[in-house]
Amino acid sequence: MQVIFKELTKSFEESLLESLIKNEKKEEFEKIRKNLINQASKEEYGDYQCNICLVLSKIYKSNPREIAITFIETLKENKKISNLCEDLEIAGPGFINIKLKNKVLIEEIKSNIKCPRAGVPLSHKNNSHSQKKVIVDFSSPNIAKEMHVGHLRSTIIGDSISKIFEFRGYIVLRLNHIGDWGTQFGMLITQLKDLYSSDLKEIDRIKISDLVEFYKASKKRFDNEIEFQKRSREEVVQLQSGVKKSIEAWKLLCNQSRKEFDQIYKTLNIKIKERGESFYNPFLKSIIEDLNDKRLLVEDQGAKCVFLDGMTNKEGNPLPLIIQKKDGGFNYATTDLAALRYRFNKEPNGDNAARIIYVTDHGQSNHFAGVFQVAKRANWIPKDCEVNHVPFGLVQGIDGKKLKTREGDTIKLKDLLSESVKRAKEDLLKRLEIESRFENDDFILNTSKVIGIGAVKYADLSQNRITNYQFSFEKMLSLNGNTAPYLLYTLVRISGINRKNNMTKEAINLESISYSHDLEWKLIRKLLNFDEVIISIEKDLMPNRLCNYLFELCKTFNRFYDQVPILKGEMITKISRLTLCALTEKTLKLSLELLGIETLERM
Numbered sequence: 001m002q003v004i005f006k007e008l009t010k011s012f013e014e015s016l017l018e019s020l021i022k023n024e025k026k027e028e029f030e031k032i033r034k035n036l037i038n039q040a041s042k043e044e045y046g047d048y049q050c051n052i053c054l055v056l057s058k059i060y061k062s063n064p065r066e067i068a069i070t071f072i073e074t075l076k077e078n079k080k081i082s083n084l085c086e087d088l089e090i091a092g093p094g095f096i097n098i099k100l101k102n103k104v105l106i107e108e109i110k111s112n113i114k115c116p117r118a119g120v121p122l123s124h125k126n127n128s129h130s131q132k133k134v135i136v137d138f139s140s141p142n143i144a145k146e147m148h149v150g151h152l153r154s155t156i157i158g159d160s161i162s163k164i165f166e167f168r169g170y171i172v173l174r175l176n177h178i179g180d181w182g183t184q185f186g187m188l189i190t191q192l193k194d195l196y197s198s199d200l201k202e203i204d205r206i207k208i209s210d211l212v213e214f215y216k217a218s219k220k221r222f223d224n225e226i227e228f229q230k231r232s233r234e235e236v237v238q239l240q241s242g243v244k245k246s247i248e249a250w251k252l253l254c255n256q257s258r259k260e261f262d263q264i265y266k267t268l269n270i271k272i273k274e275r276g277e278s279f280y281n282p283f284l285k286s287i288i289e290d291l292n293d294k295r296l297l298v299e300d301q302g303a304k305c306v307f308l309d310g311m312t313n314k315e316g317n318p319l320p321l322i323i324q325k326k327d328g329g330f331n332y333a334t335t336d337l338a339a340l341r342y343r344f345n346k347e348p349n350g351d352n353a354a355r356i357i358y359v360t361d362h363g364q365s366n367h368f369a370g371v372f373q374v375a376k377r378a379n380w381i382p383k384d385c386e387v388n389h390v391p392f393g394l395v396q397g398i399d400g401k402k403l404k405t406r407e408g409d410t411i412k413l414k415d416l417l418s419e420s421v422k423r424a425k426e427d428l429l430k431r432l433e434i435e436s437r438f439e440n441d442d443f444i445l446n447t448s449k450v451i452g453i454g455a456v457k458y459a460d461l462s463q464n465r466i467t468n469y470q471f472s473f474e475k476m477l478s479l480n481g482n483t484a485p486y487l488l489y490t491l492v493r494i495s496g497i498n499r500k501n502n503m504t505k506e507a508i509n510l511e512s513i514s515y516s517h518d519l520e521w522k523l524i525r526k527l528l529n530f531d532e533v534i535i536s537i538e539k540d541l542m543p544n545r546l547c548n549y550l551f552e553l554c555k556t557f558n559r560f561y562d563q564v565p566i567l568k569g570e571m572i573t574k575i576s577r578l579t580l581c582a583l584t585e586k587t588l589k590l591s592l593e594l595l596g597i598e599t600l601e602r603m
């Protein structure tokens with residue numbers, strides 16, 4: 001209902017200027033016009049509320065109720081407003097309650113039913129030239145290290161944010177900023193040479209069975225053997241200067257890790273383009289030069305850094321962002337600066353993005369605040385462009401501690417996902433037995449996969465991402481509550497209605513639909529909020545808004561389903577109610593797609 005909301009706001013503005021704001025108060029108007037009308041805070045207040053009379057009463061030092069009475073007189077004369085709204089009512093000390101006319105809501109329902117996007121507008125006008133490019137930097141695990149639950153969260157949240165932007169018509173570049181460069185490769189390659197052959201002759205035939213174990217073993221040697229450490233350092237230099245064998249060994253390690261990551265992406269059905277840290281190597285030197293030219297670079301104890309404004313350490317001294325270490329090596333932050341500059345197109349062939357979104361745990365908030373600040377001061381963020389860090393909290397076990405296996409080891413992502421599918425299958429088999437239902441193996445396999453994976457994703461997305469969240473299979477797989485199975489089940493109910501309904505699509509004539517039941521109107525109002533929810537996520541990057549909305553929508557639908565006969569009434573009633581089922585179905589399907597969750601006809 002964005003369009004209606006905008007029209008209404010505009011008409012209110014016009015009337016406000018006409019009746020209340022005298023010319024000399026024009027600046028005041030600019031201040032207050034922002035929140036002229038808002039969503040009603042409670043259903044019984046109607047659709048929207050206007051609280052402006054209270055603010056005006058302070059400006060004019062008079063009674064808010066009287067102001068409201070005058071205001072309403074003018075509002076009533078506005079044709080647009082009288083077409084859209086029922087009589088405006090004053091409530092409390094001077095609030096104005098706004099209720100849309102039923103016929104306006106029905107027109108909206110009809111138009112959303114016809115619209116494949118359920119009423120969500122595209123962000124750009126019809127020509128593709130105005131399409132903006134958004135980069136979402138997410139997932140981004142590190143080579144030879146475990147992809148952990150933090151990366152899982154980043155992957156799930158980043159994918160959903162990407163999908164929402166794609167749906168709104170942005171050009172989205174999903175980037176996997178893999179940790180594929182850095183000093184750790186020195187020790188990994190040295191270990192490789194020690195374990196296989198020092199000249200790495202038959203490198204193609206090397207298979208490391210467990211890369212994470214391999215990493216741990218190399219790290220142990222690096223920490224304990226001076227000679228190994230020395231050779232590892234030399235190896236880094238060789239790798240950085242592009243010695244063939246070292247590069248080959250590096251590629252081998254990357255390929256192996258990539259295979260493991262890809263398995264997870266496949267299970268989760270995630271598309272992402274790999275562009276690791278190593279990609280930005282050629283640009284690192286010029287970052288130093290550029291910062292130096294702009295007089296931002298300061299030498300401190302041999303390291304080159306930029307001191308950050310407004311960010312201090314415990315002693316109150318400004319924090320440095322280290323750009324080049326004493327030994328000449330570059331940092332995580334240096335690569336991020338190079339990546340940012342490249343993505344905003346300062347380099348030939350850069351990405352030309354309008355917005356970059358980084359999805360990582362909140363432990364990296366300071367890192368990004370520093371990087372963004374330096375980029376701003378260096379003028380690398382073009383006008384009208386935006387950067388956002390999307391931080392999220394930790395994943396914990398139900399005991400509130402770090403997620404672990406029963407034996408106390410860290411949980412492998414693969415195992416975590418298959419555990420969820422396994423449990424979903426157990427639940428399903430139990431249900432089949434209770435209902436004495438027979439289903440074939442394909443059905444069981446697919447249904448448990450959709451539920452198991454969907455549940456993990458939804459549990460992650462439905463949390464306010466900023467807080468830590470407790471991982472509980474039991475909760476996320478429950479058919480009750482704000483869970484994927486509950487939403488999927490609602491969809492299954494609608495599919496059931498569709499199967500029972502013997503009317504053809506053509507027979508469903510929208511022209512005469514009408515509603516009388518309170519629960520119908522509640523559902524209508526929920527359905528019409530969909531576009532506002534999607535648009536708000538684009539601003540604040542909180543996918544849990546969509547989840548909360550869907551939970552509300554499903555509860556409202558299920559109440560309607562339980563209490564209002566859908567297929568039994570007269571033709572017009574039946575068509576009207578089926579229309580609401582169809583729009584609920586479409587909204588749910590589109591939304592679950594945006595959350596990366598597959599859907600089911602039966603479960």
Ligand code: ARG
Nearest residue numbers: 137140141142177179336360
């Ligand atoms: N590889 C990093 C990690 O595992 C995440 C990278 C996030 N993206 C970025 N541009 N820094 O913590």
